Structure formats: structure tokens, C-alpha cells
Amino acid sequence: MTTSSLLSGADGAVELRGPLASRLLEKSPAMKRLLVYLWEHRAEELNEYAIATEALDRRSDFDPRTDAAVRVQVARLRQKLKEFYDDEGTLDPWRLSIPLGSYQLQAEPVTKDGAPPDLAIQDNPPAAAAIPTIAPQPVVAKPPASRYLWFSAAGLAILAMGWLLGSRWERQVQMSTASSSAVVVSPFWANLLKGGRPTQIVFPNPVFFTWVDKNGDTLLVRDPAVNSYHDLERSPSLSGLEAQRGKPILAQDYTVASDTRAVFRLAQYLQPLGTKISPSSSTELSPESADSANLILLGTVGTLAPYQAYLDKLHFRIPEHKQYIEDATPSLKAPVHFETVRESPTRIVAPGIVALLPGHSSDSFVLVLAGYHTNALISYLTSVNGLADLQKARTSHGNPEFFDAVVLSEVNGTTPLRSWVAAFKPLAKETR
Template sequence: MDVETAADHAEMPAVAECHRQVERILQSSAFRNASTLQQLLQFIAARSLEKGVEPLKEYVIGVEAFGRPADFDPKTDTIVRVQTHRLRLKLKEYYEGEGRRDPILVEIPKGHYLAQFETSTELKGILDGEGQTSQSIRAGGPRGTLGQGVVRHPGRIALWIGTVCALGLIFTAGLWTGKHRGAQSSPLMSGNSLQAFATGDDPVKAFWASFVGDDQNPVIAYPDAVFLLDNSNDLFRYRQGASDDRGSLVDPHLARQFASNPDLVEKAGALYYENGYTGAGELQAVAMLAGLFGQMGLRPIIKPSRDITPVDLRQHSVILLGSSFQNVAVAQLMTPGDFRFINPDTHLEQWRAEIVNTQPHPGEAASYHTGRDPVTHVLKQDYAIFSVQSGVITGRHIAVLGGLDTTGTEGATMFATSQSGVEELAKGLSVTKQKNQALIIPQFQALVRVRLEKGSEVLGASLEAIHKIDVANTHSTDGSTSLPAQSQ
């Protein structure tokens, strides 16, 4: 039975449920900041659920969904292929996280541009151990019928089980590595042990124990900014626009449109996506945080910022390294406050960017820039934002440690993991820790000044200014105004 016949014989509530599922996906946190993918999913889903639908062509999607001109050529402009690939990945991310118990599974089979809808009583069965079957509407892929039971392919279940086993092996290896790196006297901590840190006399461990709460595996996310790599191994900055997996060939149209220096890009020849570089300061920051958490018996998860998922945000407290220029998660997740990263011209290097102070207190400046020697232009000082805010659910938190330059990130982390820095922070927030009580820190943004030598050696970091975050203007789901102590 073809798609049209299946749709004709289907009850309308089933199709209506498909439309509701699409709306559920579009409103999810996974798709919240992905406007292009929202647009594409809406278009594909609407076409897929039409009666008598014909297979979708790249040209139709490019012109009708993305507004390309009538002379759009999919051979030279690969936006449809790139964005559809990203949409498949985003749907996978959604169903692995917040959509794992949704009533309908939406997929776009490879080689097709029409969506496939499957009722997920069977999907819930896999997740809940119930082993139920599914019903499906299939469009553009293998034909099926609506209203007939279809058992999901055993190969998919085997793949899912294999993935879980592989992740288990990776997790086991990660535990061994964390144990090896941590102090031998610091086994994986229990909730009571973390509570002991939160109420103890060490101000640094007290601060970070309150930050992680009951999370044994806080996430440290380092920036993985996208570059374009040519055959001479030269890198070109690529600040926005559709991207693909590392090593994939870049569409010349996208390269010229979104690269920071389109004139050079046009002469560079074949270009490939490259996101395997991060700053030296961010690497130092990871080492400092991992070392501290190892001493506390924690096993941090270290991953690229583009791999942060809604599941991470619900299950873990997250530390984001780098500025919004380099770390996409910072741009998306940092709560707007008085201090903000701005770059007046995205085609210029970040040494010309600044941190603006939208509400200067007495004695504070309205903006802060990297400092350079007037003769040699060697970097002499940097600035960074150190912020802490509530996470997406109660008991989870998000911290940002990001400098205008990579040295700022290193300096801010040095500040945040040192006794003098945490004490300076507590003083600036007028917070006093009582003996045997947890240190309660309100949500805040701190501006940190970082002193440099030879452009890259961090000599020290100090608190330049600190502002509490106005929680009335944030969108935190728990509405909390402080980092709660670890519960008993």
C-alpha cells in the first residue's frame, strides 16, 4: 500500500498526533536555539504528512524551505544536505534525551528527505523493558501501513545494546583514568563526603562542593570552535553558518558567505571542517579543575562544548570554558547579566573584542579590553568573566570561566580554584561562611583581571568587579537565588 492509500485509510487522530509530536520537538530545549533546523523539520514534516506526497527533491527544499533563488543549484550549494544531516543528528540527540518517552518517533531515513513517523509504545517498551510493538506511517523510506503492528527491527535493538555496552566500556575506562589521576586517598565520594567538603574549612572545596551538589560527575566543557582547513594545513575562522562533521568537505558557497576572511577563502581551494583545536588556556583550565575534583573524589566528564546535551544539563552541573566567541554553549546558556562579551566586528581577532559592563557601579569602567604593550603589541593583561547561575533543574548549576583571550580563561580558573580567589569572591559578595555550615553563594558574575608576561604566561588574577545576577530576569526553572548546600 502506498503512502496515499495508507493515509486515506488512516484515522485522522493518528496524523494529528504526528503533527503534535512535531510541535513537541520544535518546542524542546534541544531545538530551542536551532531556528534553521526548526524551519527544516516543519517543512519536511508538513510535506511528509500530505496525501499523495511525492519524494522531496533538494531543489524544492532549498527554494521553498530555505528561500534560495530560482537558480538554486544543489550541486554547488549543499545547504540541504548539510542541514538535513544536522537535523538527523539533532533528532537523535532529542530522542536520547528529553524525548526518550515521547509517544511518536520521528526519523528521516538516509537517502530520503521525507520523514518517517512511528508510534512509540514499542520505543517506550525498549526503554521501560516492556517489549511492546509499534505502528507506523512511513513516507519516502520503506513502505508500511498505518494501523498494522510492525515489530521494530532486531538490528536496531542490537545496535542500541552495542552502543550501551561501548559506552559502558568507555565509562569504565574513564573511571580508571580518574582514579589514577586523583589522590590515592580520595575514592569516589558519597553524598555525606561531599557534604563534609561543603561544610568544611577549605574554602575552595566548600565552594565547589556546593556548586556540584550531589553530582559525582560534573561536566567540564571546553570550546571546539569551527575552522576551515585547507590542503596546506592553514586554518580560516568560521564563526557561523552550517557546519558538518570534522573532515567533511565545505561547500564553497558557505565558506565565502560565513568565513571571517572570504577573500582569502576564495583563493584557498578545497576546504574541510576542522573543530579539533582549543586554546592552551582552556587546556590549563581543564587540568586545574580536574585536579581539584580528583582531590574531592569526583570524576568529571570532559567533553567538547558542541556535545553538551539536555541530558547533561539535567543530570549534571556544568562548567563551560571560554568566551561566547569560541564556546557555542556559552553563547547559548550563559544567563544575561551586567557583564557581556561583545565583538563589534566578527571579522577581527578577539583581541579587539571587549567585556561590556551594562550597569557600572561606582569606580567601575563601562568596558574592558585586553591590554597590549604599545610598542611590541605583546599581550600584558586580559579580562575574563566568572559566573555561576542556576541550571535547568533544581540542584544543578552552570558556571562560565571565559576570557577575552585563552589566557583569560586560564587566569579565571586559577582565581576560581585558589583560596585567595574564593575568599576574595566571598568578600565581594558579602558572604560569610559559618563553622560547620555550607557556603551559600548567590548567583553572580565576576570580572577577573589577569596579568600576563610574554603574552601567554599568567602571573596572577584578581577580582576587578562582581555583580549579583538579578534572578527575577532569568529563566531558571527552579527560581533559586543561591547554590544550595548538599542535602543530608
């Protein structure tokens, strides 16, 4: 396939012209096809199977668990793009990239100083980057026995990235509006948003406590059991640090990068409906301040604490500090617990909750996406296969208007591979 025909298939996108015409891809038609495919599907949540069968001409029995072709080819393309912009494409007005751990192709305009916006922002990183090294723990890891997490500069990299993504929200949504117009939004979403009410997507702000000593060194600590400054005394660990170091400063300026990316992806997907979609952190938007709006809530049980009233209405619950889901109203022969299963050092099957409830106002709704892998849940709700799977479960239960479901997601690192409904229960409309 020629470069001109490839460009024609991608609507003649100017962002692709430089890389497709470069000598780096000159003798690699497969790499060109992959680039165009990722461009055409950049507003979707991609997985290895789709890329393999639709872009790399793999057979329908392709198994990403035993065949690393997609990971290898995407890694090669990621490196080729970097080499292109370091050499032939230094004057290109756009820069394409594929973030590590992702298959989503991103396009950024180059700033006047020649750097992409991401690099320009990172020239002045938030104060968190100056925190000294203190044995970091992953944000989404199972809480240790002491129930609190210590973060260093490395441990906060994920959080700082989330902060940067959140600060660039308006600009990115404006950039994506034109490209989003080609996305076909499913009947599930079209029906939910048909009333035209504004929709708030609420993403979590974990609560951290900061101590600064006389030398200016900073210690940042999180106890997953504490989601308010006023609840500090509930934590023996935080109380002990307070006794040693004095009163801490509350730090809630960060979001987890995977949550922030998920929110942006969902908003981009919903953009063609013309509904006003706004992001808000859990600390910015109280349940009372959004009485007339639709709410889409993302997070864990801890970060969704301000919206506990909604969680209490569900059949399925995530116990505090646990990575499993339990059925609060179990029935005969149905599973009571849905555990996290580790398949390999990087690959797990994790449970999450997808629940649709009535909102405060007539014709408004609340959509809850609860779990440690909200990115996988949004991938599920923005993919053709995922929405078909959910509709099949609804149909088998009489197509209820409101429901809650356990969705299992196979995740490799931070990349969602596939998701499916494991349990489904209707909710009465009186849950308003």
C-alpha cells in the same frame, strides 16, 4: 635538610627518590627544596610570589616584576631534571618535568620502550603536523583586520598539543587520583557540588576549515566570526577561498593547549569530592544533552556560541572579536569597559568573566569562565587567595547565590601571576 627528611616531607614519593639522591642536586639544598615544594603543590596553580616566599626563602616584599629569582631557579631545575634522566636516571620508572611556561611539576611513568608517554604519543603526531608553512598567527591574538587566521605546522603546535592532552585525559586523571586525595577543596566548590550531580567541564573546539590542493598541500584557516560549518557564508574571506578552492573540510579535532591544561587542573583539584567529573568539547556536548548535569563552560565568546543563551543572561559581556569586557547594565560611577592592559612585551592584565547561574534542573548550576585566559581564571578559582577574594566580593553584595563578575588577571606569557575581582553583580535566581 637531608634527602631522607625531604622525602619524608613529600610522603616518601618514589618519583622523587632518584632526582633528590642524584649527584646533580647533591650540593644544592635550595634546588632540592624547590623540587619537593613543586611536588607537594603540583595539584595547585602556582605563582612566582608563592614559590619565592614559600620555597626560596624570599621576603614578603618579593616583587616578581623586578626579581627574576623564581624564573631562574625553575629554569635551572628544569634543566637539572633533563640532565638527570639523560644520565643517572635513564632506568628510573618515572620522569619528572616542568613544561616551558609553567611552574607545574609533572610526573609520567616511563613506557616499556624507555620513553615517557608524551614522547611515545608524539612519534605519531596528528595530520596537522604536516601542514606547510604559511605565516602563522597566535590562536589567542587579537584578530587581524581581515578577521581570519592562517595556520602552519608551527602555528598549529599549540592546537596539536591540546589534542594530545585531551586524548590522554582518562589516563592522567587515573594517575592523579591518589595524589589528589591530599588536596583540600574549598567551601565554594564543596557547596556547589554537594548534590552529587555529575559535572561536565566543557572546553572549546575552535572551528577551522581545511583545503587540500592537488599536490596534497593543506591550508587550514580560521575566521573567529564563524563557529559553524553552516555559517561559512558569513565570512567574505572564507567565501572567497571557497570560490577559489572549492568546498572545504571542517576541522574541529583540536583544542588550545592552555584550555586543556586548565581543564585537567580543575578536574584534578575537584577529584577529592568524589563527584563524577567529565571533560567534553563544545562540539561533543550540546546544551540539551546535559540537562541534568552541572556545567562548567570555558572559552571565548566565539567558542561558547552553542551556550549563548547563558551568556545573554549576564550583566557583563565580551563583544565579538574584542578583548575587553563591557557592562550591559552600567550604574553611576562604575566602569563600563574593562580593557586589556599591556605592561610589557610578555606581561598583560586581561579581563575575564566568572559567572554562576542556575542550571536547567533543580539544584544544578552553570559556571561560566569566559575570556582569552581561562587558565588564569581556573587558577583564581582553585587558589586560597583567589577564592577568598571572590567570597569577599560576594559578601559585600549580600552573598548572592548566583552572580557574574569581571576578574582581572595578570599573566606573564601563559603563566598566571595573580587575579582579582574588578566588578561584581548579583544575578536573580529566575535566570534559570
